[in-house]
Amino acid sequence: MGKTRRLMYLATATSALALAAAACGAPDDEGEGRGEVPDAAQDCANYEDYGSFDGETVTIFGSIRDTEADEMEEAWSFFEECTGITIEYEGSGEFEADMKVRVDGGNAPDIALFPQPGLMANYADSLVPASDEVTALATEGWSQDWLDYGTIDGTFYASPNSGNAKSFIWYSPAFFSDNGYEIPTTWDDLIALSDQIAADGVKPWCAGFESGGATGWPGTDWIEDIVLREDTDLYDQWVEHEIPFNDPQIVAAIEKAGEVVTNDEYMFNGVDTISSTPFQEAGYPILDNECAMYRMASFYGAMWPADTTVAEDGDVFAFRFPESDEADNTMLVGGEFVAAYSDSEATEATRQFLASELYHNARLQTGPWSTAHQGVDPSNATTPINELATEILTDPDVTVRFDGSDLMPGEVGASSFWTGVIQWVDGSKNAQEIADDIENSWPQ
């Protein structure tokens, strides 16, 4: 007994010491590109229209976590202060599963930030449609393409929150200018450039599709980018399943993506490493000029190592995914939609605020973020890449389409499409075979 007790004291003392040692000096949280809430959004006069709700609480549930969640909460902090509403935000990595349990168990949050419009449509029965005010704000703020994704069966339910521009290719500006490479504007230029870089002895492409339980999604974006640029109508039909997944045009698009993705001449470290390379780090070889290009969304700007300058004249930057037809102007996007399960007045006020120019401008300045809200000034974005993304997203001439795998049913978009892509890059199945498999997995 004595020995055990001594051991226990020792263990307790050690852990206490370790905790205390770790506590020396609170950690400072400087994220790159963190900013301040703009003055206009700090002034309570701008919040008077929302009314006053003392002691009321609105719960918001979403998939946004970590620093991004901090920056988001900062952006609405003055709304809370001025209206008296307390917003309790909770971010979850298991958003889809948690959402189902909560709604079925009668414990739905007041507001949910859905990253997938397809998933949101499953809950149409329990959602509260947008009020006239929210609809008016949204119509003013977003282009029709965006509003359509917040609409279920003709009823407008949810205004968009953030907007991510996904059709980007990251590169090193210095490497390009040193070698006299031009930024390609068409697919043919892109292939020509890839050949040129390969001929110069550098692998033109990096890729990594590993993402834990969601491994494969970066590959679906590749294919979506190609399909979207073949034909926007084809893209819509494909996503809506008006044509089968193994339609010859889709198979051709997968094969076209394969000209880069499954080309061992192009791929840094070889095609067989793609499925095991984490997408978060897959672009790093660009910094060492070991590969030239990496296709990844605008949010990748926050994932470079700490001392990297992400700017047009910096270490890395991104250009838009080239069009197949030069006359097109398309962008693959992602984002969240603000849907409500409660019709309380405080919830309504919060929804109006989240759809407002005031919020979007404030959020744009509290940290790296991009939005498709027409009322914001892109130059307010805190980083060059988000400025570029916001510029493109708010440009009415750009045709935007939401990430297809987020619109397809979960069995496909979050399952068989991912596995298909992995089998495809691993070489165990070809484009036709994975398209057939995915088509068979589509729920009837």
Add this chain to the structure above:
Amino acid sequence: MSVKTEPRPESAPRSAIGESRGERLRRLFSSRIASAFAVVIAVLWTIPTAGLFISSLRPEDDIRTSGWWNVFTDPSFTLDTYNYVLYSTSAGGGLIRNLINTVVITIPGVIVPVVFAAMAAYALSWIDFKGRNLLYIAVFALQVVPIQMALIPLLSFFSKGLAIGDMTIMPAWELHGVNTIVQVWIAHSIFGLPLAIFLLHNFMRELPGDVMEAARIDGASHSQIFRKVVLPLVTPALASIGIFQFLWVWNDFLVGRTFGGGEATRPLTAVLGDMAGTWGFGWTRLPAAAFIAIIVPLLVFLLLQRYFVRGLLAGSVKG
């Protein structure tokens, strides 16, 4: 660990057969080859944990760019990750809050079911009442119900109440924020009870009936017998059930996440997976966070391991 080699007595009582079987096992397991084998297994199985521990002490950039084994050629250590993970005010850190939540969830989540199970087990084994066996079988059968099946109905019971037709039997609980921790306690208790009752019942059933009879003749009531006779005798069983329940509650992810009310009550485990951030970029924090999460159960296990064996044997080996 001395190996006894005395011959078995000719007409051994029943218990001696069990013992000699144990002796043989002991001899087999303490041979040199077996020991070497055990050491190899132990080392192999500890490598990932050791790697995790080393990773948790490395600087972020090192974790990102090279494996933990590089620490032997290029050692560099820091407590920064622990510092960030525990005390950062950002949503991606501040585990100290969740650590406290876990402790607050765990203490009643262990005491309540163990206390109730002890009382129920006593009643089921020593108080004669009608339908006792039926009740015991029902409790025993409840272990078959998987927790996942009960999640949504139970959550709906808390958040919507219970109504048959228009008649409200039980109104909604209307708990919010930090108060929802009550739901977590209840959920843990009811999910832990069937097994605890079953194990304790088997243990109490084995107590000599003469003792109870003697106590009753002396005029002791059931509550006195329970407190003064039974409880002291079953303390080891209580301890082992307490430890099991503790580990189960501490490591629980699903119950805390489902029944808790957001940030205010989230246990450690529920936050662990989300720490990596929206795009999984902050995964370098996970080793430190995971180590914080396992350190307490590890200590409990190391300090109280002899109760584990008893707990495993309780109710399974008779005679």
